[in-house]
Amino acid sequence: MTVDRRGFFKLAGLTVLGLELPVLGAAQKPGKPLEEPLEGRRWGMVVDLAACHEHPECTRCIEACNHAHNVPRIPDRKHEIKWIWKEPFGHAFPSQGSRYLPEDLAEKPALLMCNHCDNPPCVRVCPTQATWKREDGVVMMDWHRCIGCRYCIAACPYGSRSFNWVDPRQYLKEPNPDFPTRTKGVVEKCNLCEERLAEGRVPACVEACPYGALHFGDLADPDSPVRRLLEERFAIRRKPGLGTEPQVFYLV
Amino acid sequence: MLEKALSGDRRYWSWVVVLLAIIGVGFFYYLKQLHIGLGITGMSRDVSWGFYIAQFTFLVGVAASAVMVVLPYYLHNVKEFGKVTILGELLAVSAVTMCLLFIVVDLGQPQRMLNIVLHPTPHSILFWDMVVLNGYLLLNVVISRVSLLAERRGEAPPVWVQPVVYLSILWAISIHTVTAFIYSGLAARPFWLTAILAPRFLASAFSSGPALLILLCLILRRFSRFDAGEGAISKIALIVTYAMAVNVFFILMELFTAFYSEIPAHVEHFKYLFIGLEGHHRLVPWMWASVILAVVSLLLLVNPRTRRGKTTLTLACIGVFASIWIDKGLGMVVTGFVPNPLGEITEYWPTLPETLISVGIYALGALMVTAFYRIALAERGELGA
């Protein structure tokens, strides 16, 4: 069998790709060494509502997330895209509302995002596995595979997911070059900053909060700050009766 | 066989041209939707499924309803249905095609739709919906083609088609059950999270589908020499009557559970439909129209005299079809999203582009039915008007 030049290189290329042994004789690429990713078995978040309520005008976490991930600001409420946002307590926790709520809780908003559930219904319904639960607990999105059927939006009990009804780029004045935008026709949501976790950094919202209202850590590690917080103070979760096992806890 | 659809008189071609024009308009707006995004529809972050998915849900019922004439004929030898089974099967082909088209126009990234096949996901109901819908399409295409070819040759159909027909009977039940499962397994949407959703779907399918079949038979009687026969029509009318009665009964069951338990998560959606919620009442007049149409049609159908009379039967069938179209095609899908999981209300209404794309798909279905029925009748020599 004769192999022509192009075919030989194709074969060579594929072999090299398979073995992941690239360039010969090249010098070491200059630059800083790569950071170690954060290690964890079950990432979760704790939101200290009491601390957050002391600064009701603050939106630093939302701005940090929106900037880090090129979340567009769309004026038409029907097409809005939210990864992390504020919502009145009664909307976030309908089963906890009553007319005798402390004024503080009743009037100040709760901070909502994807709960990265342990038993996520959105993952169960996705027909292409464009969303799946990673081993370390993050509910991931693959924007390359999503066909935009929006079944996951129907399945999410928390309203955490948004769809790109139009091209989001028209609403991004200064996109962050370090993260892609999305395109019209795919669903998106909070991704627990998995790209930052891979570089050893905590989520953008947690880092941005100046008042220590957001905590991030490994729920499987009994010594982690989030676990210790949960031991010391009572926490609630959104719609716990649905069996989704949300991993975002709220200290009231 | 297909060439039979290409010869016709002025009336036929005028009808075809009108349908093609409507399809063309729909296609033009679909190209616009591909360019701009699904934002040109009335859907929103809160109401993320709308008219397209509702039409798909309704048409799955129409497609499944072929079983209401196929089953009695093949399993219980109800000879009167001999002439109409082919009409039911061909209607099923058109209806399933429309279902698939409505799903495609609803996708945000339709060029990726093969991902459902490339990455099969058995724990997703949408995956199974893709399987059963395409399977049903294939079954009905095979069955109808084989039957027509056999008729043309004046022979009985080949023996192997019998088990295929039996399979299609089971499959018809499955397509609408699986479609109901898309909705009835979602903890997030209490309006849909009810075991009676699948039975409701089937009952409404088996009333609206055969009602449409009766109307089509009456139209054929007017425009061709085809006569389904009094026996067939009266039996199908009886099926519509019982199915509609069951359908109304199921709706009343839902209303009882919601309103007697007084659980807000259940009551709110029905309130939105029939009374309005926090000043939002877009669907209220439509739902009451659906109720009145259902009651009046049922009364006409239950009374044997009005069920036999051609005019009253026609009105009753139109009423049943319209009532169920409003219920499934307007009420059912949107209401699952109102209010949203946070208790907020965003209303929905289809926009003009959305409506024109949908009408274009319906026109395509009508064109398919026209062409198929023309071929079937021509094969049987019952064409002339």
Next chain:
Amino acid sequence: MYDGGKILAGLVIFLVVVTAPVWWNLATGAEVRAPQLVLPQGQPGCVLPTQQMKADHMELLNRWRDMVVRRGDRVVTTWDGRTYRRSLTKTCLGCHTDKSSFCDRCHHYVTVTPYCWDCHLAPKGGAS
């Protein structure tokens, strides 16, 4: 054969049309130049040899996409100790900073519009 004249005429017209790109360019003396790529200066080299990148960068990017997004497998250490992260924006475009004088040149030449740029941002002004 029946209608022999028409068939032959049709065949001739077909052949003329289908070979038009070849004889038209010969006739009008069109200058066909291979695309001139602006390579990055002062960089140690690409992640794979040039010939392999030319042939396989599409497959490479597809593999990287699934490795990074779906398996979280980001870091590669080469045999000679270089480490890099699999990333279109940060690694590829970290060196090839001007998309219009590099990526676009060949893509325009072969009339290919990869949809990567619908989402992935290129330095110097963003989208393609």
